[in-house]
Amino acid sequence: MLGYLKPKSRRVDRSLPRTPAQPSVSAHSWQTLREQSAPASSMATKCGKCGPGYPSPLEAMKGPREEIVYLPCIYRNTNTEAPDYLATVDVDPKSPQYCQVIHRLPMPHLKDELHHSGWNACSSCFGDSTKSRTKLLLPSLISSRIYVVDVGTEPRAPKLHKVVEPKDIHAKCDLGYLHTTHCLASGEVMISSLGDPKGNGKGGFVLLDGETFEVKGTWERPGGAAPMGYDFWYQPRHNVMVSTEWAAPKVLQDGFNPADVEAGLYGNHLHVWDWQRHEMVQTLTLQDGLIPLEIRFLHNPAADQGFVGCALSSNIQRFYKNEGGTWSVEKVIQVPPKKVKGWMLPEMPGLITDILLSLDDRFLYFSNWLHGDLRQYDISDPQRPRLTGQLFLGGSIVKGGPVQVLEDQELKSQPEPLVVKGKQVAGGPQMIQLSLDGKRLYVTTSLYSAWDKQFYPDLIREGSVMLQIDVDTVKGGLKLNPNFLVDFGKEPLGPALAHELRYPGGDCSSDIWL
Secondary structure, three states: OOOOOOOOOOOOOEEOOOOOOOOOOOOOOHHHHHHHHHHHHHHHHHHOOOOOOOOOHHHHOOOOOOOEEEEEEEOOOOOOOOOOEEEEEEOOOOOOOOOOEEEEEEOOOOOOOEOOOEEOOOHHHOOOOOOOOOEEEEEEOOOOOEEEEEOOOOOOOOEEEEEEOHHHHHHHHOOEEEEEEEEOOOOOEEEEEEEOOOOOEOEOEEEEOOOOOOEEEEOOOOOOOEOOOOOEEEEHHHOEEEEOOOEOHHHHOOOOOHHHHHOOOEOOEEEEEEOOOOEEEEEEEOOOOOOEEEEEEOOOOOOOEEEEEEOOOOEEEEEEEOOOOOEEEEEEEEOOOEEEEOOOOOEEOOOEEEEEEOOOOOEEEEEEOOOOEEEEEEOOOOOOOEEEEEEEOOOOOOOOOOOEEEEOOOOOOOOOOOEEOOEEOOOOOOOEEEOOOOOEEEEEOOOOHHHHHHHOHHHHHHOOEEEEEEEOOOOOOEEEOOOOOEEHHHOOOOOOEEOOOEOOOOOOOOOOOO
């Protein structure tokens, strides 16, 4: 942890009686993974006409190559007074429109701060032939609106289907500031919150009808929300969901203040929930784990472990199930801070802002938004990840920039600025998405408009970019594709901040298997 930031403790761990323990799944071989995925594959054979997605993560890896990508583009906190929009990008190398934004769907309101997105139905509904993946949900981080977009009628030209207004969410759920969307096997859609309507911290979950998109209420029981919220992932075979914490919206929405960390206003806990009873049963304090953001269980539905990226402390922590049915957490990767001059603090963290697991659970990827590097780790042994690939894609410590590195435990010299097709990349690697086969990694460079403006003013002037990385899936390794660039600095209404990426057929951060 950064030595000069010492957060005050907010509360102690709590544990309640758990449901009976299920067999533990430790570091598993390829054969074990195939065997444990077999029930879903058998279901695929029997069901004839199936629902959306794939019967198992390994079957998903055989899916078709991505041809288009959807990603929200943000104008809040930029110099352009225009609504955020959903961009459709052509990523088919055979297409004459390769690397181009082929469609833009503007939202009807200003300053929503579109952020993450999710589906009305995914692989969790694979066994239900009445379900289809036709709607992309865009919850707004600041306005709390939810936009439901029809991507089924014309995938290359999405259109707005419905708007769920904040007043409905406020009235029925007392929640706001929405983040992660996951579809459920029930056909419902679940969206996490960062706070209540007034901007205080409140980690609850909005439940929508998956057909009408009416607000049904909260997923958790009344009064059962966590103190803070952000991301979540569920694993039904172990009757569990785990959620993370960023901070109260009123703390983070206008920028980052280090004093708020010292005051204990940023998260450092994981919350463990009973999936069937819809209630929190355990809170895990992350030792040296500040601001746990993105969380991922292993894709294997029988797995009882996963990883969370702790942004400010710049480490990866592994959470896992104990024999008694409770859960524990341990740090498995640490990115050391760099002593610097010319920055807001004397030490600069890597700031891990996004993590992904390949569908075969072999590789873990994460981005260090401030240091500027993208990393690949072999997690065949989840307790001992092994670095297999690293690539610098911009960042705050490039040569010729305002920051001078005084002491670096990893690098001998500051990395060169990244120039792709004549464009010097502003910002650092942030949101990442992996192709189904694991061979291509897509990267965008915007984190959140207020923090972009604070840490990378050039992003506001230049706009973000989308890059593509070639992945060695045999030995490990990352290589930039020098011919791929989507420059959101050249958008018709002005430079935009592009964020999370989604494929029409699902991907490794949207789909959960039962």
